[in-house]
Amino acid sequence: MGLESALGDSLMLSKLEDAINWCRKNSLFPMPMGISCCAIEMMAFAGPRFDSSRFGSEVFRFSPRQADVMIVAGTTTYKMARVVRKIYDQMPDPKWVIAMGACTSSGGMYRTYSVVQGIDQFLPVDLYVAGCPPRPDNLLHALITLQQKIQRRESKGSTLALAGDFPQHKPKPPVVA
Amino acid sequence: METATHDIPRKTRILQALEDQHTSVSFTDPLENDLILNMGPQHPATHGVLRLLVRLDGETVIACVPEIGYLHRGYEKLAESCTYHEFIPHTDRLDYLSPLANNVAYVLAVEKLLGIEAPPRAQYLRTMIAELARISSHLMMMGSIGMDVGALTVWMWTFREREKLYDIFESLVGHRFTTSYTRIGGLVHDMTPEAESMIRKFIEDFPENLEESEKLINKNRIFIERTDGVGVISREEAIDMGVTGPCLRACGVNQDLRRTNPYLVYNKLDFDVAVFDGGDSLARYYVRLQEMKESQKVVVQLLDKMPKGEIHAFKPKKVLPKKERVYTKMEELIHDFMIVNFGVDPPVGEVYSAVEASKGELGFYFYSNGDGHPWRMKIRSPSFVNIQALPMMLRKAMISDVVAIIGSLDPVMGEADK
Amino acid sequence: MNARTLEKLNKQFGNGILESNEFRGELAVVVPPEKIVEVCRFLKEDPDLRFEMLADLFGLDMYSPVKRFGVVYNLYSLKNHHRIRIKTFVEESHPHVQTVTGVWSTANWHERETFDMFGIVFDGHPDLRRIYMPDEFEHYPLRKDFPLMGIPGSLYLPKK
Numbered sequence: 001m002g003l004e005s006a007l008g009d010s011l012m013l014s015k016l017e018d019a020i021n022w023c024r025k026n027s028l029f030p031m032p033m034g035i036s037c038c039a040i041e042m043m044a045f046a047g048p049r050f051d052s053s054r055f056g057s058e059v060f061r062f063s064p065r066q067a068d069v070m071i072v073a074g075t076t077t078y079k080m081a082r083v084v085r086k087i088y089d090q091m092p093d094p095k096w097v098i099a100m101g102a103c104t105s106s107g108g109m110y111r112t113y114s115v116v117q118g119i120d121q122f123l124p125v126d127l128y129v130a131g132c133p134p135r136p137d138n139l140l141h142a143l144i145t146l147q148q149k150i151q152r153r154e155s156k157g158s159t160l161a162l163a164g165d166f167p168q169h170k171p172k173p174p175v176v177a
Numbered sequence: 178m179e180t181a182t183h184d185i186p187r188k189t190r191i192l193q194a195l196e197d198q199h200t201s202v203s204f205t206d207p208l209e210n211d212l213i214l215n216m217g218p219q220h221p222a223t224h225g226v227l228r229l230l231v232r233l234d235g236e237t238v239i240a241c242v243p244e245i246g247y248l249h250r251g252y253e254k255l256a257e258s259c260t261y262h263e264f265i266p267h268t269d270r271l272d273y274l275s276p277l278a279n280n281v282a283y284v285l286a287v288e289k290l291l292g293i294e295a296p297p298r299a300q301y302l303r304t305m306i307a308e309l310a311r312i313s314s315h316l317m318m319m320g321s322i323g324m325d326v327g328a329l330t331v332w333m334w335t336f337r338e339r340e341k342l343y344d345i346f347e348s349l350v351g352h353r354f355t356t357s358y359t360r361i362g363g364l365v366h367d368m369t370p371e372a373e374s375m376i377r378k379f380i381e382d383f384p385e386n387l388e389e390s391e392k393l394i395n396k397n398r399i400f401i402e403r404t405d406g407v408g409v410i411s412r413e414e415a416i417d418m419g420v421t422g423p424c425l426r427a428c429g430v431n432q433d434l435r436r437t438n439p440y441l442v443y444n445k446l447d448f449d450v451a452v453f454d455g456g457d458s459l460a461r462y463y464v465r466l467q468e469m470k471e472s473q474k475v476v477v478q479l480l481d482k483m484p485k486g487e488i489h490a491f492k493p494k495k496v497l498p499k500k501e502r503v504y505t506k507m508e509e510l511i512h513d514f515m516i517v518n519f520g521v522d523p524p525v526g527e528v529y530s531a532v533e534a535s536k537g538e539l540g541f542y543f544y545s546n547g548d549g550h551p552w553r554m555k556i557r558s559p560s561f562v563n564i565q566a567l568p569m570m571l572r573k574a575m576i577s578d579v580v581a582i583i584g585s586l587d588p589v590m591g592e593a594d595k
Numbered sequence: 596m597n598a599r600t601l602e603k604l605n606k607q608f609g610n611g612i613l614e615s616n617e618f619r620g621e622l623a624v625v626v627p628p629e630k631i632v633e634v635c636r637f638l639k640e641d642p643d644l645r646f647e648m649l650a651d652l653f654g655l656d657m658y659s660p661v662k663r664f665g666v667v668y669n670l671y672s673l674k675n676h677h678r679i680r681i682k683t684f685v686e687e688s689h690p691h692v693q694t695v696t697g698v699w700s701t702a703n704w705h706e707r708e709t710f711d712m713f714g715i716v717f718d719g720h721p722d723l724r725r726i727y728m729p730d731e732f733e734h735y736p737l738r739k740d741f742p743l744m745g746i747p748g749s750l751y752l753p754k755k
Contacts, residue, residue: 035225035248036590037269037354037355041310047333047337048333049336053740075248077318078750078751079246079728080218081752081753098231108346110250111744112250112254112255113746114250114745122755133354144342246726246727246728249727417701418700419650419699419701526618526619527618527680540650540651542667544655553656555653557650557651562701
């Protein structure tokens, strides 16, 4: 929440906020929470063919304290949910969450006793990516949509602080097809 | 790397060292406790969600307890409510680095239960995709062991090769990754000529491309020092722990299900089984490298010997009929309806069928009581058993070797946790 | 090979072998739970048979009023490249079986998994605790009376 709380509510804030959002969106360092099969497509998304670093995500930061966006890729079980939440809590604001794949959006093809039916039951999600697993191009499209969302000052969850006290900015999470 | 000072009791050693320093501070053994390190489920270097609790004495590992279950999705319970056909997409997600091999393994087990056999062309195609899946999985292992040791270029180059394989799968099956290509009694659809030419081109260029990546690490002194003599497991221990696959062949045991209990068309093919001595990480790496080269030879032979013909067996009540006939003829419509809704009609009994997947012996056990869905299905996953041997491999290793050892063991958690 | 194995088993144990059958070329033998360690040790150490590798060990819920739970042992011989399946059945009221970790060390995790999924207790196991579900989970998922979707509230989920 750094800059907003330091500068307070001033007239110059809106132009400055656009500039800050531009900086933030072009340097999103993802933290890969690669749990299962979607993690392989996420590695391909970082790999040589579908290069994510040309969109600003230069490195995959494995430490939550150094990352901006958490890409949850893979089926989240109840046993793993505790761990994911703990790591999400360790990320500093502003932070975003991309739910990659069918398993994180809604439990996917596993309607069983040990799979959480969608990570939005315990995490605030900004973007859902459909597919099982989604192609890396799909994930690139999701990254670009998230960047556009940040520029438009819309966000959900803990990044509500990003919009400051502007009540006309209603957060709505887009679904990426 | 043994230190001779392990013989002297630690308490005396520490106090001795402190007293020699002429210090006036006195304390009662603050360094008495060992450090218990949690390499948590979220870690860049453990392959998937594996949690390791490691007890350290300085930098040496004394004991290790792996904890799994973070990806337990309930497959076996799910199979009890799915028909045999409906479970095929789930088998892709087991060993998600080589999904085609799992499809083949599952369908072979169901066909053994039903007592049917796929036609020759389907068998040749299934062998070919199983070998391509093995190449894909071993390329990933090569990339990740390079990355674990510190050589990131190897990972990038093997991923480039894997992307070519993904293009082949996309042209052959329709999806890069989770394919569900096999069906009971055959395959979904035949191989098109363009897919065949893509496979031919890939497999012709594969030896030189592999050699490029090989040259980077095979003679690299850092790689050899980090893997040679590290993570040793002896032959008797490996057999006792039930380890199978490349990890067992790296201990000098000549055991490969493709040779000893042949299935599909492996008994008509000419290939060698890669066996190395030593039981350390370097031997495991060499076994997989050699296996990739043998798989390349096998695919070339299969492409030359592939017969023409049907890819579906003609068994009306057990194999799904062709779509054109379903829409035009009456019996096929009825059979299609019965098979999709009530399942294939298996006899009462139990079977177990295993194949040599890229990680080891992948087996499916069915207990059927005549219904369209199995009463009990058990997946014998190789990674589950291989991870159990991990504490033995980590004896007397350094903390920085842990990552290289896990990389050489190559576990896949989707399979270990089912 | 199947006939030879069955003959040796019958000669050694006689009445110990309750029944045996062959289906699709595989031999399956049923033994009573008290004799399981003896049978496994015999099969492993016999110089001709040498079933050195335990490929798999798992549970089976027959959902019958008598002898509800079964434990299945899948053995493989490296020398003869041959498989055999041993089964024992226990009652629901007393689901205890002797552990075979003394014969093959790989049985350790397999028995933990069977305990986790069915609730069959292995006497003499060095470390019997849950392996897939969290430790505080109270039910046994693969039993036939446990629903596929689970019991709501049985697993902890963090708050949003």
